[in-house]
Amino acid sequence: MTSTLKISHLTKRYESVEALRDVSLTLEPGMRMALLGHNGAGKSTMMKIILGLVPFDGGEVSVCGGAPGSAAARAQVAYLPENAAFHPALTGEEQIRHYLALRGEDAGRAGELLERVGLGHAKRRRIGTYSKGMRQRVGLAQTLIGRPRLLVLDEPTSGLDPVSRRDFYALLDGLAAEGASILLSSHALTEVEARTDRILILARGRLVAEGTLPSLRHEAALPVTLLVTPAAGAAEPLAAALPGAEPTADGRLRLDCTQADKLPLLARITAQGERVADLDVIPPSLEDIYTHFGHGEAA
Amino acid sequence: MNRILATAASEFRIAFRNRWVLIATALMVLFSLVLAAAGAAPTGDVGVDRLSITVASLTSLAVYLVPLLALLMSFDAIAGEVERGTLPLLLTYPVSRLQILLGKLLAHLAILALALVLGYGAAGVMAFVTDPASITALPSLWRLIWTSVLLGAAFLGLGYTLSSLSRRPSGAAGLAMGLWLLFVVLYDLGLLALVVTDSGGALTTHVLPVALLANPADAFRLFNLSAASAVAEAGGIGGAASAIALWKSAASLVLWPVAALLLAWAAFRKVTP
Numbered sequence: 115m116t117s118t119l120k121i122s123h124l125t126k127r128y129e130s131v132e133a134l135r136d137v138s139l140t141l142e143p144g145m146r147m148a149l150l151g152h153n154g155a156g157k158s159t160m161m162k163i164i165l166g167l168v169p170f171d172g173g174e175v176s177v178c179g180g181a182p183g184s185a186a187a188r189a190q191v192a193y194l195p196e197n198a199a200f201h202p203a204l205t206g207e208e209q210i211r212h213y214l215a216l217r218g219e220d221a222g223r224a225g226e227l228l229e230r231v232g233l234g235h236a237k238r239r240r241i242g243t244y245s246k247g248m249r250q251r252v253g254l255a256q257t258l259i260g261r262p263r264l265l266v267l268d269e270p271t272s273g274l275d276p277v278s279r280r281d282f283y284a285l286l287d288g289l290a291a292e293g294a295s296i297l298l299s300s301h302a303l304t305e306v307e308a309r310t311d312r313i314l315i316l317a318r319g320r321l322v323a324e325g326t327l328p329s330l331r332h333e334a335a336l337p338v339t340l341l342v343t344p345a346a347g348a349a350e351p352l353a354a355a356l357p358g359a360e361p362t363a364d365g366r367l368r369l370d371c372t373q374a375d376k377l378p379l380l381a382r383i384t385a386q387g388e389r390v391a392d393l394d395v396i397p398p399s400l401e402d403i404y405t406h407f408g409h410g411e412a413a
Numbered sequence: 414m415n416r417i418l419a420t421a422a423s424e425f426r427i428a429f430r431n432r433w434v435l436i437a438t439a440l441m442v443l444f445s446l447v448l449a450a451a452g453a454a455p456t457g458d459v460g461v462d463r464l465s466i467t468v469a470s471l472t473s474l475a476v477y478l479v480p481l482l483a484l485l486m487s488f489d490a491i492a493g494e495v496e497r498g499t500l501p502l503l504l505t506y507p508v509s510r511l512q513i514l515l516g517k518l519l520a521h522l523a524i525l526a527l528a529l530v531l532g533y534g535a536a537g538v539m540a541f542v543t544d545p546a547s548i549t550a551l552p553s554l555w556r557l558i559w560t561s562v563l564l565g566a567a568f569l570g571l572g573y574t575l576s577s578l579s580r581r582p583s584g585a586a587g588l589a590m591g592l593w594l595l596f597v598v599l600y601d602l603g604l605l606a607l608v609v610t611d612s613g614g615a616l617t618t619h620v621l622p623v624a625l626l627a628n629p630a631d632a633f634r635l636f637n638l639s640a641a642s643a644v645a646e647a648g649g650i651g652g653a654a655s656a657i658a659l660w661k662s663a664a665s666l667v668l669w670p671v672a673a674l675l676l677a678w679a680a681f682r683k684v685t686p
Contacts, residue, residue, distance in 0.1 A: 165505045167686050185507055193505040199498035203430040204423065215419030216506045240430075256502075 118143055118178060118264045118295035119164065125172035126159055126319075133159045134319045136173070141264070141295045146286065148306040149299040150404055151316035157299045158196065160316070161266050164297070165193055178263050189217075192262035196269045198253030202242030206233055206252050209241060213256045227255040232281065246273040254282065258289075265289065267298040271305065283309045303400040313400070315407045323407040327400065334406045336398035337370040340379065348389035355386055416508045420516025425523060428486070434524050437482050441532025444474055449536035464540040464547030465641065468557050471533060472637045475561045476630050480568040480597055482528070486521045487572025488589040491681055492582045501686040510681050518569055518674065525565040529558055553641055560633055563666045567629040568596075570673025577680035597630050604631075622657050632665035 119141035126134040134156045141147055151157050162168040163175060166183015177187040200209050210224035228237045231251040241249060250273045257265055265286075271279045283305065286296055300306045306313065307327060315323040315330075323330055342359070343366050344352045352367065353359055359367040371379050376395075383390060398406075428434055448470040494500040503513065537554050540547040575588040604624055611617045625631040639659055 162501070162686075165501075167501055167504055169685075188505060188507040191505065193502060195498070195502050197498065198502065201423075201427055201497065201499060203427045208423070208426060212419055212423045213506065216416055216508045218415065218507075221419075253502075 116179060117141060117176075118145075119297065120176045121160075121164075121173065123173035124160070124163065124170060124175060126156075126163060126168070126170045132319050134163075134170070137316075137319075137321045138173075139314060139321070139324065141297060143263070143293045143295055144290050145312065146290050146296040146310045147298070147312045147314060148310040149297060149314050149316065150303065150306070150400075151299075152408060155316040155408075156319040157316055158268055161193075161268055161297070161299070164264075164266055165191065189260075190263040192257035192259065192265045194253045194257050194265070194267040194270050196272070197246075198249055200241045200249065200252060203240060205238050205240050206244070206248075206255075207237040209252060210237075210255055210259075214259055217260045219260050227258055228252075230258065230285070231255045232278070247275065247278065250274055251278070254285070258285075261292070261294070263294060265294055265296045265298075267296065269300060270298055271300065279305060303404060307400045315404060317408045323403075327403075330403050330407075331398055332373070334398065334403045335373065336402050336406055337372055338376050338398065339396040340369045340371070340376075340383065341394040341396065342367040342369065342383055342390060343392035343394075345389050345391040348391075352386060352389045355389070356383065416512045417516045417519060420508070420513055421519035421523070424517050424520035428520060428524055433486060434527065437486070437524055437528040438531050440478065440482065441528040442535050443532075444478060445471060445532040445536035446539065448474055449539040462540075462546040462550050463544035464537060464550035464554060467536050467540045468550060468553045468637075469641060471536060471557055472634060472641075475557065475564065476634050477597055479525070479529075479561050479565045479633075480593055480630060482525060483521070483565040483568035484572045484589040484593055486524065487517075487569045488576050488585040489582050490517050490521075490573050491576040491684060492580050492585040493576075495580050495684070495686065496582055500684070504686055511678050514573060514674065514677055514681060517573070518566065521569050522562060522566055525569075526558075526562050529561050529565075533558055533561075553637075556640055557637060560636055560666055563670055564629055564633045566670035567666075567673045568593075570670055570677045573677035574673065574680045577677060577684050580684065596628055600628050601631065622661075625657065626661055626665045629666065629669040632662045632669070636662035636666055 117140050119139070121140075122138045124134055124137040125132070137156075137160065139147075149157050149160070159168060163170045164177060164182055166177075166181070166187065175182050177184075178190040180186040204212070206228055207224045210227055211221040214221045214224055214227075225234065225237060228234055228251075231254045233248060233251050233255065236244065236248060241252065244252070250270075254270065257267070271282055274282060286298075286309070290296055298306075298310070312324065312326060313330060314321060323333065325333065341362070342352065342356070349361075349365065349367075353361065356367060356369065359369050362368050369379060369383075380393075380395075383393060425434075449467045451470070491500070494503065504510070533554060537547075537551075540550075571592060572585075572589055575592060576582075576585045579585040579588055604621060607624075608617050608621065625635055635657060636659065639657070639662065
């Protein structure tokens with residue numbers, strides 16, 4: 115199977131500002147990739163280049179074997195823009211019927227697509243009356259048209275409540291299982307953590323990190339935090355036995371250590387026996403990793 | 414073709430919801446009836462049927478109203494999509510920019526044609542009721558309808574061009590009004606000044622015909638007046654009209670919509686969402 119998306123040494127300049135510099139990535143069928151970065155890091159620009167909406171200055175981009183924005187590429191790529199917008203005078207059903215017709219699909223499937231994103235009850239209402247989350251779902255519904263090979267989703271879960279987010283990721287899992295590649299950007303790092311195969315971090319137009327979450331954790335070598343809850347009355351002797359432990363506001367003890375020191379430290383804590391009521395190990399979060407790579411790269 | 418039709422159907426629905434169909438039709442019917450009623454007064458013994466007179470009046474009305482309606486419907490076409498943020502998504506669909514423009518044009522032309530047929534039709538019915546001899550002027554009413562559609566198509570294309578160039582609806586609206594004023598009012602004033610100062614010189618005989626053909630509104634007036642004078646021999650309507658062959662003004666009327674659409678396409682292609 116060939117790659118769905120292949121970008122090599124992509125460069126894009128806006129006048130004097132370098133929006134993207136020497137970015138390379140490959141997206142295989144069935145792969146879910148998350149694109150992380152601050153505002154202005156180049157995420158949306160990269161997505162628009164992949165979609166053929168914005169021209170680029172250097173490097174190569176191949177989308178489903180064709181040039182970005184070519185008829186063949188557009189037929190196989192679905193896009194969800196950040197803050198999806200539609201004409202307020204149309205109903206959800208009319209809007210989806212239009213999109214179906216543009217993709218050469220049966221317009222009669224509009225109702226079924228809206229059911230899939232939980233908008234069946236509102237399909238005959240005008241989009242002008244929809245909430246932000248409902249508009250976002252119309253946007254999701256149109257990405258499901260015609261079995262796309264690549265889905266480009268810009269902040270897809272913004273405006274969705276937690277339950278809808280879970281449904282949304284379940285939907286993506288289904289599409290990925292059928293072989294679709296997914297490229298999504300997100301600010302909600304915790305949800306990306308569990309739901310994507312690979313993570314890309316962009317900072318100032320450069321790719322500063324790429325890999326799976328465990329590999330990024332390893333690479334960043336950020337400290338692990340251990341939170342120890344002392345048994346009743348055992349707080350002071352426990353603190354004395356664990357040098358370097360800092361008491362937290364809620365009466366627990368906090369210890370930071372490197373990945374390598376984690377197991378020896380755990381052994382020391384468990385050796386305290388009944389003085390320890392509970393123990394939590396908190397690995398560096400994606401947020402920490404993101405901050406590490408995002409700021410570690412000098413301008 | 415299906416993509417063009419789908420776009421047209423969607424645009425027509427939007428225009429219908431936004432009351433554009435109603436507004437355009439009501440305006441055309443109202444103005445046509447007023448003109449038909451007003452034109453009824455001074456006839457009597459001119460020896461021309463009522464409908465011919467109504468058509469002559471409607472021609473003068475259409476020169477102003479048709480470009481205005483066309484520009485009002487078209488100025489938002491691209492700039493509105495940009496402002497609402499609907500354009501980027503639309504352009505990722507397997508539909509070309511020309512297809513999008515053609516779809517919008519088709520919908521707007523359909524609305525315009527509907528308004529024209531109902532408006533002129535109402536005036537025509539009124540003429541028949543009062544003067545059965547009007548039946549002889551039916552071809553001129555038909556001619557007025559299709560030339561009005563062509564005139565509208567030209568200004569729709571120009572409206573899309575302005576809409577693509579300005580990228581903001583407010584800016585596009587301003588430009589559209591400026592264009593209307595220029596083509597429909599100022600242009601003729603300029604030509605009038607030319608004729609007066611030149612008083613029958615080389616400018617009047619050589620530059621004026623070309624200048625009249627170069628403006629779709631003037632070409633429209635020219636074609637309808639000279640065609641009418643050829644039929645009804647109602648001479649004296651326009652010296653310039655008889656000096657220019659009928660096929661020239663017809664050609665201008667056909668070429669303008671094509672040129673305006675190409676212009677709009679070129680401008681739309683430059684829009685980066």
